Amino acid sequence: GRSRRHPWGDTPPTPEHANLGQRHLGPAPAGGYPLGAAPCGARQLLGDVWEWTATDFTGHPGFAAHPYREYSEVFFGTGYKVLRGGSFGTDPVACRSTFRNWDFPVRRQIFAGFRTARDADVRTAREADDPTGGR
Numbered sequence: 597g598r599s600r601r602h603p604w605g606d607t608p609p610t611p612e613h614a615n616l617g618q619r620h621l622g623p624a625p626a627g628g629y630p631l632g633a634a635p636c637g638a639r640q641l642l643g644d645v646w647e648w649t650a651t652d653f654t655g656h657p658g659f660a661a662h663p664y665r666e667y668s669e670v671f672f673g674t675g676y677k678v679l680r681g682g683s684f685g686t687d688p689v690a691c692r693s694t695f696r697n698w699d700f701p702v703r704r705q706i707f708a709g710f711r712t713a714r715d716a717d718v719r720t721a722r723e724a725d726d727p728t729g730g731r
Contacts, residue, residue: 602642614640616642626640628640638713642681643682644709646683654672677698686707
């Protein structure tokens with residue numbers, strides 16, 4: 597597959613793409629930001645909350661420590677889990693799909709959460725994207 601910097605492509609985030617940069621001081625309503633949709637139709641994959649994953653925070657193959665070694669390497673293998681997607685408090689310049697944040701999963705904070713999804717009826721999803729029904 598093709599890699600993208602952001603779910604919608606490689607253009608930088610704008611206020612129409614995602615809830616980033618403290619524009620709203622909390623998650624936005626579901627279904628917002630249609631310009632930030634991925635090609636598959638999934639929305640709000642960036643912004644709102646950092647998304648918890650089941651991935652342990654470790655170095656990728658070939659990892660080389662940043663000159664500021666204490667930034668990430670000291671946290672490898674200590675129970676931290678990866679967070680992805682940025683939050684409403686993340687500056688758009690610092691947000692991209694490939695960036696990994698980390699924290700302890702037992703810690704509660706306003707910037708982290710989870711995303712829910714469900715299967716969509718293909719016809720309904722198409723109608724949502726084209727209110728004319730293809731006419």
